[in-house]
Amino acid sequence: MITLISNYNEFKDFISNLDYKPKLLLHACCAPCSTHCLLVLKKYFDISVFFSNDNIYPKEEYFKRLDEINNFVSDFTQNVDVIEDGYNPEDYYNAVKGKEKLGERSIRCYECYKLRMEKSVIMAKKLGFEYFTTTLSLSPYKNSNWVNEIGYELEKKYGVKYLYSNFKKENGYLDSIKISEEYCLYRQNYCGCEFSLKERIEHDRLNKENKD
Numbered sequence: 001m002i003t004l005i006s007n008y009n010e011f012k013d014f015i016s017n018l019d020y021k022p023k024l025l026l027h028a029c030c031a032p033c034s035t036h037c038l039l040v041l042k043k044y045f046d047i048s049v050f051f052s053n054d055n056i057y058p059k060e061e062y063f064k065r066l067d068e069i070n071n072f073v074s075d076f077t078q079n080v081d082v083i084e085d086g087y088n089p090e091d092y093y094n095a096v097k098g099k100e101k102l103g104e105r106s107i108r109c110y111e112c113y114k115l116r117m118e119k120s121v122i123m124a125k126k127l128g129f130e131y132f133t134t135t136l137s138l139s140p141y142k143n144s145n146w147v148n149e150i151g152y153e154l155e156k157k158y159g160v161k162y163l164y165s166n167f168k169k170e171n172g173y174l175d176s177i178k179i180s181e182e183y184c185l186y187r188q189n190y191c192g193c194e195f196s197l198k199e200r201i202e203h204d205r206l207n208k209e210n211k212d
């Protein structure tokens with residue numbers, strides 16, 4: 001039976017009333033976003049971090065973020081491992097086909113969340129995890145409603161429980177910055193895909209032009 005959690009208070013009640021530590025596959029987009037999420041969840045769940053991010057461009061950036069999360073997780077936690085999904089950028093390009101130019105926070109991002117979350121639930125099912133969720137809801141640039149909508153759809157489709165997430169709450173994003181500084185983590189200045197990199201460069205150029 002699907003237990004629908006619809007807000008952060010219900011989520012907090014739910015995790016604090018767990019009487020055992022369920023196995024959770026936590027999809028993570030990068031080390032900085034995993035900081036606060038791990039802090040909130042590690043007491044209640046037996047966690048594996050799942051790095052599945054075909055969106056990241058270029059390839060060097062993908063491996064930089066992967067190295068960073070591997071190092072951070074081993075410094076910050078005990079008994080949490082990182083599983084890498086492999087880098088398949090063509091899956092990302094197929095997922096966002098025709099939506100490339102729509103900009104950050106558009107339906108392009110919905111498809112990007114869905115791709116990574118679907119790969120996560122498939123892995124969770126394959127490895128026998130009871131729950132899956134994602135760090136994607138931490139960033140103020142990400143739409144938590146979409147994340148949760150996709151999560152519950154995937155729960156129905158694959159039969160692995162989705163753990164509601166809205167890690168922005170309780171100053172989650174600020175907390176992630178604080179922990180990232182404490183652990184000297186690399187914090188990228190663009191979301192991840194080729195298009196967000198171009199959008200960032202254009203944004204910086206316009207800002208500079210306006211100041212000159």
Ligand code: SF4
Nearest residue numbers: 109112191192193196
């Ligand atoms: S901006 Fe971020 S979430 Fe949106 S498509 Fe690009 S990488 Fe994915």
